[in-house]
Amino acid sequence: MPPIEKDTGKNELKTKIQKLIDSNQVVVFSKSYCPYCIQVKDLFKELKIEFNVMELDLMENGSNYQEMLLEMTGQRTVPQVFINKTHVGGCDKTMQAHKDGSLQQLLSGEKEVYDYDLIVIGGGSGGLACSKEAAMLGKKVMVLDYVVPTPTGTTWGLGGTCVNVGCIPKKLMHQTALLATAIQDARKFGWEFDESVKHNWDTMKTAVNSYIGSLNWGYRVALRDKNVDYVNAYAEFIEPHKIKATNKRGKETFHTAARFVLATGERPRYLGVPGDKEYCITSDDLFSLSYCPGKTLVIGASYVALECGGFLAGLGLDVTVMVRSILLRGFDQEMANRAGAHMETHGVKFIRKFVPTKIEQLEEGSPGRLKVTAKSTETDETIEDEYNTVLIAVGRNACTDKIGLDKAGVKVNPKNGKIPVNDEEQTNVPHIYAIGDILEEKWELTPVAIQAGKLLARRLYGGSTVKCDYIHVPTTVFTPLEYGACGLSEERATELYGPDNIEVYHSLFWPLEFTVPSRDNNQCYAKIICNKLDSDRVVGFHYLGPNAGEVTQGFGAAMKCGATKEHFDATIGIHPTCAEVFTTLEVSKRSGGDITQSGC
Amino acid sequence: MAHRFLARRIWTLSVTDVRCLPSSAVASSSRASFLAPSRTLAVSHAVRRAVSFNVQDNEDFTERVINSDLPVLVDFHAQWCGPCKILGPRLEKAVAKQKGRVAMAKVDIDDHTDLAIEYGVSAVPTVIAMRGGDIVDRFVGIKDDDQLDSFVCKVIGQ
Numbered sequence: 001m002p003p004i005e006k007d008t009g010k011n012e013l014k015t016k017i018q019k020l021i022d023s024n025q026v027v028v029f030s031k032s033y034c035p036y037c038i039q040v041k042d043l044f045k046e047l048k049i050e051f052n053v054m055e056l057d058l059m060e061n062g063s064n065y066q067e068m069l070l071e072m073t074g075q076r077t078v079p080q081v082f083i084n085k086t087h088v089g090g091c092d093k094t095m096q097a098h099k100d101g102s103l104q105q106l107l108s109g110e111k112e113v114y115d116y117d118l119i120v121i122g123g124g125s126g127g128l129a130c131s132k133e134a135a136m137l138g139k140k141v142m143v144l145d146y147v148v149p150t151p152t153g154t155t156w157g158l159g160g161t162c163v164n165v166g167c168i169p170k171k172l173m174h175q176t177a178l179l180a181t182a183i184q185d186a187r188k189f190g191w192e193f194d195e196s197v198k199h200n201w202d203t204m205k206t207a208v209n210s211y212i213g214s215l216n217w218g219y220r221v222a223l224r225d226k227n228v229d230y231v232n233a234y235a236e237f238i239e240p241h242k243i244k245a246t247n248k249r250g251k252e253t254f255h256t257a258a259r260f261v262l263a264t265g266e267r268p269r270y271l272g273v274p275g276d277k278e279y280c281i282t283s284d285d286l287f288s289l290s291y292c293p294g295k296t297l298v299i300g301a302s303y304v305a306l307e308c309g310g311f312l313a314g315l316g317l318d319v320t321v322m323v324r325s326i327l328l329r330g331f332d333q334e335m336a337n338r339a340g341a342h343m344e345t346h347g348v349k350f351i352r353k354f355v356p357t358k359i360e361q362l363e364e365g366s367p368g369r370l371k372v373t374a375k376s377t378e379t380d381e382t383i384e385d386e387y388n389t390v391l392i393a394v395g396r397n398a399c400t401d402k403i404g405l406d407k408a409g410v411k412v413n414p415k416n417g418k419i420p421v422n423d424e425e426q427t428n429v430p431h432i433y434a435i436g437d438i439l440e441e442k443w444e445l446t447p448v449a450i451q452a453g454k455l456l457a458r459r460l461y462g463g464s465t466v467k468c469d470y471i472h473v474p475t476t477v478f479t480p481l482e483y484g485a486c487g488l489s490e491e492r493a494t495e496l497y498g499p500d501n502i503e504v505y506h507s508l509f510w511p512l513e514f515t516v517p518s519r520d521n522n523q524c525y526a527k528i529i530c531n532k533l534d535s536d537r538v539v540g541f542h543y544l545g546p547n548a549g550e551v552t553q554g555f556g557a558a559m560k561c562g563a564t565k566e567h568f569d570a571t572i573g574i575h576p577t578c579a580e581v582f583t584t585l586e587v588s589k590r591s592g593g594d595i596t597q598s599g600c
Numbered sequence: 601m602a603h604r605f606l607a608r609r610i611w612t613l614s615v616t617d618v619r620c621l622p623s624s625a626v627a628s629s630s631r632a633s634f635l636a637p638s639r640t641l642a643v644s645h646a647v648r649r650a651v652s653f654n655v656q657d658n659e660d661f662t663e664r665v666i667n668s669d670l671p672v673l674v675d676f677h678a679q680w681c682g683p684c685k686i687l688g689p690r691l692e693k694a695v696a697k698q699k700g701r702v703a704m705a706k707v708d709i710d711d712h713t714d715l716a717i718e719y720g721v722s723a724v725p726t727v728i729a730m731r732g733g734d735i736v737d738r739f740v741g742i743k744d745d746d747q748l749d750s751f752v753c754k755v756i757g758q
């Protein structure tokens with residue numbers, strides 16, 4: 001590609017192109033042989049619309065044009081279609097615009113005037129990422145975020161679930177619990193200290209929430225610095241292009257936009273039994289609870305249930321987890337059960353196959369005393385017990401039922417409230433998109449919501465075509481013994497490829513740092529699942545052990561690159577670490593070989 | 601402009617009056633109180649001027665900071681900010697040394713986010729020096745006593 005030498009030449013070319021765009025109703029930058037260009041030109045012919053075409057491959061300085069177009073639109077490829085000075089994009093975008101009617105609107109020149117190019121509903125992980133990116137691409141953007149208080153009155157600041165009542169406080173409280181183990185280990189390593197090691201809930205809670213406060217502020221500043229209009233109000237559609245925003249004082253304002261992104265996230269589900277909303281708390285309340293919860297019953301087997309139960313037990317509390325059926329639905333069940341078994345050996349009690357039927361208050365207080373009645377899922381047996389706190393963690397509901405989606409015509413899956421979208425996060429209404437936890441059958445993780453939001457903004461306003469890749473998403477469950485995974489569970493791989501076409505390699509291992517304190521031998525476990533039909537490509541990665549997030553992240557990158565068992569074997573380990581176990585996995589499950597680590 | 605200036609002066613005066621009321625007499629400095637006849641009584645208490653005050657809302661900020669006839673140091677702080685807890689008292693001390701030649705307004709950025717956003721606060725603590733409604737100086741982060749003294753002196757023009 002000949003570089004455009006002089007700036008003056010560059011500017012001249014830019015002016016020339018701009019003039020073309022400004023003085024023609026339709027301009028198509030094209031290459032004569034390109035089938036997509038032909039498709040676009042055919043469309044305009046069919047619509048009997050006059051258009052001006054520039055065949056870049058037939059022009060002497062066509063490649064300079066292409067470079068300049070890239071600079072002007074962020075898009076390198078042809079065709080590039082401009083209608084009434086608006087950059088429509090390539091073939092896909094033009095066809096889509098034809099389908100959703102925006103092409104005709106552009107052609108008729110009567111652009112509707114909206115207050116905003118984009119309004120994002122929900123200022124959580126996905127919404128903030130999307131709105132900031134769109135604003136950086138020069139669009140006029142508004143984001144609305146409003147936290148409906150929990151039944152016990154808890155609310156929080158800007159940033160959504162992850163920052164306020166999810167990832168961040170969860171991980172910090174998990175860390176608090178890990179420190180307790182470290183303190184115990186410390187004696188075995190020769191540290192001597194007075195017996196009394198106590199934990200102060202209030203100190204932890206205040207410190208964690210102070211940090212969250214600084215994050216809330218950081219998000220607010222970022223919105224100002226990126227010129228995103230932020231409104232702390234609850235948004236709902238009243239027309240397809242118009243929302244009503246109600247703030248905490250009940251004041252209503254109205255705003256219109258050409259496009260919308262829904263990023264409203266989810267909130268904890270309640271049980272629907274007497275006493276649940278009156279006396280129980282959820283993860284939305286736990287992290288800012290003003291008192292230590294005391295003897296706690298955790299209801300549910302979601303990762304939220306196991307993580308919260310895990311760290312509460314780690315703080316020294318009496319914790320019971322009541323499980324209806326299986327642990328960590330959707331995750332590899334062998335791993336889930338191993339993580340659960342480890343919790344059990346560390347004092348967490350499990351009541352399996354029981355569901356609560358009512359919760360009664362015996363005594364008010366901070367914490368008070370509650371009586372929980374539960375019934376077996378298999379027999380007529382009922383049980384009762386007393387707890388100070390009951391934490392419900394039985395899943396989360398998408399916040400899609402009270403945002404006027406019917407007024408906008410957006411389809412929702414009536415079974416679960418989730419919003420179906422195409423692979424570009426577009427709903428059935430072309431100008432409305434959805435990202436994050438409210439999507440159907442997608443990972444409910446912060447980095448996924450962020451990535452989807454950013455890429456969506458770049459596709460809408462930056463001429464990008466890159467879509468969010470929901471495959472090979474690494475993740476970690478922060479149970480006391482952490483569980484990191486990437487790719488398929490063993491069950492899913494078996495289902496997809498057939499039991500004969502996968503090979504599972506596995507090993508137990510004993511982290512060096514556990515040896516001196518002599519704890520948790522034969523509890524840490526590593527497993528990979530390989531697709532025999534595809535050069536033993538690693539399609540599932542599973543790790544149960546310390547620092548699972550740190551270990552799993554890099555392997556996630558390897559799997560994105562298509563790593564095979566051979567690549568794993570050829571990788572040199574870092575010694576002495578836990579992660580190195582993946583470079584020496586020899587025993588296949590099929591072989592039935594021994595994987596236990598014998599002690600000294 | 602001149603007209604506005606005049607209006608502001610008068611306004612400021614009455615506000616100052618309220619601020620000087622013994623705390624018992626000024627029911628949480630509500631706006632209504634300075635319209636009450638008791639205002640004239642207050643003047644004699646002018647010496648009891650407090651060096652620092654917490655900003656209550658936007659209106660309060662306009663009245664006591666923008667329309668102040670004294671230079672004002674605005675301390676934007678947050679509950680969650682450790683350094684703010686160190687700087688606040690130091691600044692208060694530096695202001696007290698000036699014996700009424702400068703005032704200090706404290707703004708909690710979580711309670712008054714709009715103000716902080718409007719005044720370009722990104723990190724806390726941020727201290728803004730205002731005179732006659734204009735920003736004349738600012739700094740971000742912590743400073744020691746000597747640095748604060750010279751900052752305050754510069755602001756009051758010494």
Ligand SMILES: Cc1cc2nc3c(=O)[nH]c(=O)nc-3n(C[C@H](O)[C@H](O)[C@H](O)COP(=O)(O)OP(=O)(O)OC[C@H]3O[C@@H](n4cnc5c(N)ncnc54)[C@H](O)[C@@H]3O)c2cc1C
Pocket residue numbers: 121122123124125126127144145146147148159160161162163165166167168170233234235236263264265266283304399402403435436437438444445446447449
């Ligand atoms: C306990 C817990 C632990 C978690 N731990 C992790 C973890 O370790 N790692 C990880 O990756 N993920 C974790 N997650 C998941 C992660 O928090 C979510 O995947 C992520 O927050 C989803 O982002 P989102 O943008 O879809 O929605 P959210 O972050 O939930 O944001 C949605 C926002 O929209 C607001 N809103 C809703 N309706 C309206 C309306 N009508 N008008 C205005 N505002 C509205 C909500 O109040 C909220 O602020 C955890 C979740 C929980 C509950």
